Amino acid sequence: MKILVKKTGIIKFAKYTFKCFLGKNGLTYNKKEGDFKTPKGTFFLRSVMYRSDRIKKPKTNLPIYIIKKNHVCCDAPNNPFYNKIFETKNFDLGEKLWRKDIMYDILVVIGYNDNPIIKGKGSAIFLHLSKKNITTTKGCIAVKKKNMINLLKYCPKKIKIY
Numbered sequence: 001m002k003i004l005v006k007k008t009g010i011i012k013f014a015k016y017t018f019k020c021f022l023g024k025n026g027l028t029y030n031k032k033e034g035d036f037k038t039p040k041g042t043f044f045l046r047s048v049m050y051r052s053d054r055i056k057k058p059k060t061n062l063p064i065y066i067i068k069k070n071h072v073c074c075d076a077p078n079n080p081f082y083n084k085i086f087e088t089k090n091f092d093l094g095e096k097l098w099r100k101d102i103m104y105d106i107l108v109v110i111g112y113n114d115n116p117i118i119k120g121k122g123s124a125i126f127l128h129l130s131k132k133n134i135t136t137t138k139g140c141i142a143v144k145k146k147n148m149i150n151l152l153k154y155c156p157k158k159i160k161i162y
Contacts, residue, residue, distance in 0.1 A: 001154055002042070003127075005141055005161040014154045020143045024136035027161065031113070031122035031139070033077055038139050039122060042160040044111035048152060049085075049097065051105045058106055060152035067104065071097040073124040083113055083123035095124040103129050106148050110141075110159060127151075127159065 004012040007027050011020045023038035031039040047063040049071075057064065074081040074094040081093070097104050108127040122139060130142035141161070143151070 001156050003045075003151065003156045003159045005038075005159060007162065011141075011143065011147070011151075013151060013156060016147070016150060018143065018147045020141050020147075021130050021135055021137055022141060023139040033075060033120050033122055035122075036136075036138050038137070038141060038161060039112050039125060040161050041112075042158055043125075044158055045127075045156055046109040046111045046114070049104070049107050049109065051098070054102070054105045058149060058152045061155040062108070062152070067097045067107075069098045073097065075123045077119040077123075082119055083117050085109070101131055102145075103131055103134075103142065105129055106145070106152075108148075108152075 009020055009022055011018055024036040026037055027040045028037040029040045031037055045062055047065060048060050049065045049067045050058060052066045068087060070087045071085060072088055072094040073085045076093055106129060110125045110127060112125040113121045126140045128140055128142055129145050129148060
């Protein structure tokens, strides 16, 4: 099953249609690190990560991992770990996944710029939770928690952003 994400901020899958939030500067086929744009295209969903101290394990057919306090997704293009999630004590290397807010309580890793990884083409592209008073992202897709839970139950394999 494919999730459809329209540039108007609407997600469609199965019997559901609901609002989502996209990159502050819109969508692009030519994503660059730090451009605040959501990449256009069709991408595999790689895995789900969640905060086990805040929510119960979501039901999904995707590989699932618990977010640890020292998880980051590297956003430094010249680093050998660029666009990879790993554990480190050096939080300057990228996007910290253990957050004070709720946005990464559940996240889906979108297979963008990961096979092969092209330096500077964008990193840490997730489907994650939205929070009050935030209507754009840095390039990810954000949805309400109840919508994320429903979406994961439907065993999505790919996401099409257009």
